[in-house]
Amino acid sequence: MTDKFENLKSEVSNCTKCSLSSTRNRVVFGGGNPDAEIFVIAEGPGYEEDLQGIPFVGKSGKLLDKIFAACGFTREQHVYISNIVKCHPPGNRAPSKVEQAACLPYLIKQIDLVDPKIIILLGATALQGLINPNLKITKIRGEWIDWNNRLVMPVFHPSALLRNPDLKRPAWEDFKKVVLKYRELVDPGHYSKHI
Numbered sequence: 001m002t003d004k005f006e007n008l009k010s011e012v013s014n015c016t017k018c019s020l021s022s023t024r025n026r027v028v029f030g031g032g033n034p035d036a037e038i039f040v041i042a043e044g045p046g047y048e049e050d051l052q053g054i055p056f057v058g059k060s061g062k063l064l065d066k067i068f069a070a071c072g073f074t075r076e077q078h079v080y081i082s083n084i085v086k087c088h089p090p091g092n093r094a095p096s097k098v099e100q101a102a103c104l105p106y107l108i109k110q111i112d113l114v115d116p117k118i119i120i121l122l123g124a125t126a127l128q129g130l131i132n133p134n135l136k137i138t139k140i141r142g143e144w145i146d147w148n149n150r151l152v153m154p155v156f157h158p159s160a161l162l163r164n165p166d167l168k169r170p171a172w173e174d175f176k177k178v179v180l181k182y183r184e185l186v187d188p189g190h191y192s193k194h195i
């Protein structure tokens with residue numbers, strides 16, 4: 001990865017641009033392969049992520065890793081993961097509009113540096129924070145969005161799948177579309193046991 005990426009990481013790790021800086025333990029910049037062709041974006045770091053400084057390490061993370069495995073994707077090779085805000089909102093509340101606005105420029109720079117072909121948005125906050133605050137995840141999930149010359153797939157957040165297992169089937173249909181698009185755009189020989 002480039003010096004620019006490391007410089008951005010170092011800048012964000014000392015950031016005090018919003019009030020979340022006063023309650024966080026660790027800035028969670030991102031995780032996975034910074035050269036990946038798939039960039040996954042969620043809402044913000046949870047309790048465990050805040051302690052460890054790594055995205056998606058709790059129950060939702062384990063489920064996400066299972067979904068990735070079913071798709072033939074690994075964090076080490078195929079995906080890079082980050083969030084709309086890089087610091088944990090206390091009590092796992094949704095980040096405020098002010099916090100999102102303060103942090104979003106970092107994410108935009110990150111996306112430019114990773115330069116993925118595909119972006120996956122996990123849940124409503126990621127969808128609304130990156131694309132349009134008026135969009136509803138229940139309406140638009142599973143549909144490709146063209147955003148800044150990149151293809152974006154909004155899907156349910158893994159925590160929603162844990163709360164409501166009925167959402168697992170539609171979520172799987174959405175991830176299947178990602179695998180097919182990955183074969184089309186990146187690697188025609190990409191292996192997935194299930195797709």
Ligand code: SF4
Nearest residue numbers: 015018021086087103
């Ligand atoms: S959430 Fe983002 S803008 Fe706010 S302090 Fe953390 S890194 Fe800075």
